[in-house]
């Protein structure tokens with residue numbers, strides 16, 4: 001699958017097409033629900049990270065790769081900061097954020113244009129001083145009139161020496177070409193880190209778990225039990241057919257009926273919608289089976305978290 005930008009978007013007009021390129025790692029940070037996953041998806045033009053209305057849906061580091069005629073952006077999508085729960089899961093997640101920031105070239109701090117909160121200011125404290133930080137004010141489509149942004153821009157400039165402040169709407173695709181140009185300006189010249197058409201460095205197995213997780217979050221919303229996750233137990237390729245066996249892990253048996261729904265209709269719908277998305281992405285048939293399993297206390301055990309890939 002190609003991630004080429006539309007023809008009217010250029011990243012740098014200093015260099016000829018296919019000459020040396022700007023190449024580097026770009027971290028997307030910010031508190032939950034500001035639109036980090038939506039922004040990543042909008043920029044690379046394919047669905048690799050999950051989005052939902054419920055905060056805290058991204059738990060993994062995901063590298064989405066966008067290669068253009070003049071740059072390669074390797075995006076790192078970090079988990080939102082979580083202050084509500086104090087368990088091991090959240091400690092591990094915050095550690096992942098700080099580790100992620102140690103080997104990247106540019107940080108995008110995403111905030112909501114209409115609502116900068118004390119939690120956003122907390123994130124500022126964790127930013128590495130030596131790396132350029134671009135402030136991305138997302139959801140500008142919700143701010144009317146646009147003059148309302150001015151006091152916020154002035155305030156944010158006082159709070160941190162941002163390399164640039166760029167208002168965007170990830171949802172409507174506004175100002176994303178401008179954002180890409182700004183990011184590219186801060187990347188070093190170099191050899192490509194990924195092949196031209198790489199969509200993500202995560203394998204299909206991981207994407208399958210993400211898609212099931214997205215449906216789970218969307219269909220359960222506020223009912224979603226804390227500590228619930230999805231793992232792929234078996235993944236088989238038979239010609240063009242993919243056979244995928246997933247487990248939804250829950251903390252308590254009592255949560256099972258919530259996931260299954262009345263006469264199993266909820267889990268059926270999760271499976272059907274995830275399968276359709278996967279078939280579209282892979283352009284092939286998918287057989288998807290989902291089980292619900294109880295794994296007591298997993299969210300509070302660091303060993304289990306490592307086993308599930310949360311580093």
Ligand SMILES: Nc1nc2c(ncn2[C@@H]2O[C@H](COP(=O)(O)OP(=O)(O)OP(=O)(O)O)[C@@H](O)[C@H]2O)c(=O)[nH]1
Pocket residue numbers: 030031032033034035036037038039050051052053054055056057058079080081138139140141142168169170171172
């Ligand atoms: N109006 C509007 N809504 C947006 C925009 N970008 C994202 N959203 C919505 O904001 C919500 C959260 O978006 P996500 O991309 O899941 O946010 P996130 O920061 O990745 O969230 P976590 O994974 O919890 O850290 C979703 O309902 C999006 O549709 C935007 O530009 N405008």
